[in-house]
Amino acid sequence: MKDRKRKPDSRKNIVFNIQSIILSVLMAISLVTIIVMGLLLYHRFKLALEKTAVDNTEATVEATVDRLNADLLDIRQIINGANYNVVQQFDISSREFSEQFSLLYETNSDKIQSLALYDPKGNLIASEPVAAEKKNVKVQTQEWYKNAEDAIENIHFSTPHIQELFEDGSYRYQWVVSLSRYVDVNKGETPETGILLLDMKYSVIRDVMKQINDCSGGIYYYLTSQDGEMIYHPRGTELNRGLFEENSLEAAKYEDGTYEIRSGGQNETVIVGSVAYTGWKMIGVVPESVQAQTTRLPLLCICYCSGSYGHALEETSWFPGRYPNRSGSWMLPSRPTRQEENRISISAAPRRSAIWDILCRSPMNRSKN
DSSP states (O other): OHHHHHHHHHHHHHHHHHHHHHHHHHHHHHHHHHHHHHHHHHHHHHHHHHHHHHHHHHHHHHHHHHHHHHHHHHHHHHHHHIIIIIITTSOTTSHHHHHHHHHHHHHTTTTEEEEEEEOTTSOEEEEESOOOBOTTOOGGGSHHHHHHHHOTTSOEEOOOEEOOSBOOTTOOOOEEEEEEEEEEEEETTEEEEEEEEEEEETHHHHHHHHHHHHTSTTOEEEEEOTTSOEEEOTTHHHHHHTSOOOOHHHHTTSOSEEEEEEETTEEEEEEEEEOTTTOOEEEEEEEHHHHHHHHHHHHHHHHHHHHHHHHHHHHSOSOTTOEEOTTSOEEOOOOOOHHHHHHHHHHHSOOOOHHHHHHHTSHHHHHHO
């Protein structure tokens, strides 16, 4: 008799083991599917974010190059105006020359630091604002002077430097970018030549570059000459101290476009744009750390959702109509008896309120009855 009673229990245990295996397999397949789909979605999301970051950087580089072109065009028009409308128009010894030379400077004093005219021997002919020259300054050895003599038809831009030609009463160091060109000087009946110098305030470039770097979110932009010499960098102080390295020499050789380079031990996406007439390169850098940071949160969300779903599958039965009995096997719940059904129906029936009972027991209702 005991053996006969154990046979149904063993069959239930076998059924339960098969169901457990099926549930485990289904849970494993579901988890694997979720993880694979999550990784695929993460990969596509990562590519989309990287493309968005690169596209935004390209748009910023293009807009900044256009703005720099407009600002530098204004500076070139100032030096051309000084050449054609003042230097070649009036005698350098006349009063009109001094007035027009001074007026041109005062009109554009927010952009230019100084305006000066030198003869072929390096002697000062005129300058605005009027200031004394520093002693032992050899103009002919300056780079801007040599460039103007070597190519007489062009306007030459120097890299940023401290102005060292004139005395400054405030004893401050003024950072400037020098523009120079070879000009014909009107001096009586004898034509002469000279070098026209315009020192543009460095703040014209610095303010534009600082504005886009302040709200870049880890992406940074810098400006370099065609030889790789730094014109502006948001981390210029660290560069000068050797605390930060920038591969500007390699980036300056690239044509306009987007490139993948390796710098500082990590991969970087570099966007290059050329500034007109100067040969300068505007470069936007998207570091690999910025790309990883933007995709970290979606990856964490995918991992959290996968783990939560797996835990929910583990805690929840796939067959809610079944439950384990004392022997550990799974069985269908027994059907309630007729008496239990009557109890359930009675307990489920709505109860009348106490006010309704009082009304039913009132004398008027009794008389009717």
